[in-house]
Amino acid sequence: MDAGTDGGRGDLRPWGDRTPTHERLALLLRWATRAAGAALAVTLLDRRLHLVGLVGVGLLLAAPLLAMVVAVVQYARERDWSEAGLAFVLLIMLLVGAWLGRA
Amino acid sequence: MTSLALLGLGFGAGFVGSIVGIGGGVFIVPGLLLLFGVPVRQAVGASLLGVVATSAGSAAVYLGEGRVDMPLALRLEVMAVGGAIAGSLGAALVPPHVLYLLFSAAVLYAAAALVGGGTGGPSTVTGPAEVRHMAVGMGASAGAGVASGLLGIGGGFAKVPILHAVMGIPLEVATATSSFMVGLTASASAWIYWARGDIVLVYAAPVALGVLAGSTLGSRVSRRVPGLWVRLVLVAVLLYVAAEMTWRAFGGTAR
Numbered sequence: 001m002d003a004g005t006d007g008g009r010g011d012l013r014p015w016g017d018r019t020p021t022h023e024r025l026a027l028l029l030r031w032a033t034r035a036a037g038a039a040l041a042v043t044l045l046d047r048r049l050h051l052v053g054l055v056g057v058g059l060l061l062a063a064p065l066l067a068m069v070v071a072v073v074q075y076a077r078e079r080d081w082s083e084a085g086l087a088f089v090l091l092i093m094l095l096v097g098a099w100l101g102r103a
Numbered sequence: 104m105t106s107l108a109l110l111g112l113g114f115g116a117g118f119v120g121s122i123v124g125i126g127g128g129v130f131i132v133p134g135l136l137l138l139f140g141v142p143v144r145q146a147v148g149a150s151l152l153g154v155v156a157t158s159a160g161s162a163a164v165y166l167g168e169g170r171v172d173m174p175l176a177l178r179l180e181v182m183a184v185g186g187a188i189a190g191s192l193g194a195a196l197v198p199p200h201v202l203y204l205l206f207s208a209a210v211l212y213a214a215a216a217l218v219g220g221g222t223g224g225p226s227t228v229t230g231p232a233e234v235r236h237m238a239v240g241m242g243a244s245a246g247a248g249v250a251s252g253l254l255g256i257g258g259g260f261a262k263v264p265i266l267h268a269v270m271g272i273p274l275e276v277a278t279a280t281s282s283f284m285v286g287l288t289a290s291a292s293a294w295i296y297w298a299r300g301d302i303v304l305v306y307a308a309p310v311a312l313g314v315l316a317g318s319t320l321g322s323r324v325s326r327r328v329p330g331l332w333v334r335l336v337l338v339a340v341l342l343y344v345a346a347e348m349t350w351r352a353f354g355g356t357a358r
Contacts, residue, residue: 036315037315047305
């Protein structure tokens with residue numbers, strides 16, 4: 001389980017352990033931010049390339065969703081079902097929120 | 104020219120926000136409203152995108168250092184994302200002058216948090232410790248989510264003191280965990296604003312890019328900037344913003 005915790009139910013928690021989940025999420029967010037930043041910069045230089053800007057916005061919006069997908073997969077691989085379940089619930093909530101916005 | 108000015112606004116908000124640790128949303132929305140005359144819901148949409156960008160950038164660093172308490176973040180975010188969805192959907196029904204008034208209250212709270220400094224727990228990780236008052240943390244997360252959805256702020260200025268002073272999380276873990284959390288909360292709201300057409304590329308793109316650059320630079324120089332003076336200037340600015348937005352709420356110029 002991440003950082004040796006059970007999610008704040010009054011147990012002792014040693015912080016600062018870097019787990020594979022931390023590392024994979026960090027990698028995902030780092031590259032999503034770089035790619036989105038580059039796409040937004042291109043749009044700023046030439047407004048005719050607004051499609052590239054839309055890709056940048058899409059990347060930023062999708063990054064937290066992808067982070068939850070990574071968390072679900074990683075926690076499931078570690079057989080940490082409570083964290084995997086929570087990440088899955090969050091993923092569903094984010095998707096439902098996006099769907100509600102369109103409705 | 105306007106794009107450059109918006110880039111500058113985002114950069115300034117990201118820079119000072121990361122230095123004092125309260126994020127940039129609380130500066131972006133009033134900046135867009137008062138300086139550029141952007142309609143309130145589009146200002147909130149642009150700010151939310153900026154918050155997601157800042158969070159993703161800083162959380163990548165904090166996750167790499169293992170400072171984010173993932174299990175705690177996931178639990179609190181279930182409440183925060185629920186609140187953000189409710190707040191975002193509710194924002195379409197709330198008249199602009201009420202949003203101005205609510206934002207004014209949020210800005211005053213941010214100013215108070217800056218003055219208070221949010222102390223009360225250990226500042227660094229010193230070993231195993233106990234998380235307290237989980238129910239309070241979950242309630243506060245839901246409230247911060249609603250505020251994020253309504254007003255386009257990340258809510259870090261509320262989450263960090265709650266995590267640190269109330270729940271007993273070491274400050275460096277609280278800051279890192281909050282950075283990760285605000286991105287999830289803001290993205291829940293941002294998707295809804297995007298679907299409604301309230302994230303307009305011409306405002307949102309330069310602001311998000313500026314925030315990204317400003318917060319990156321701010322986090323690197325934060326140890327060399329005299330924090331007390333920055334705090335004092337920001338409190339003065341926030342008080343002015345609160346007064347201006349309250350005046351607009353009652354003056355009938357809100358859009």
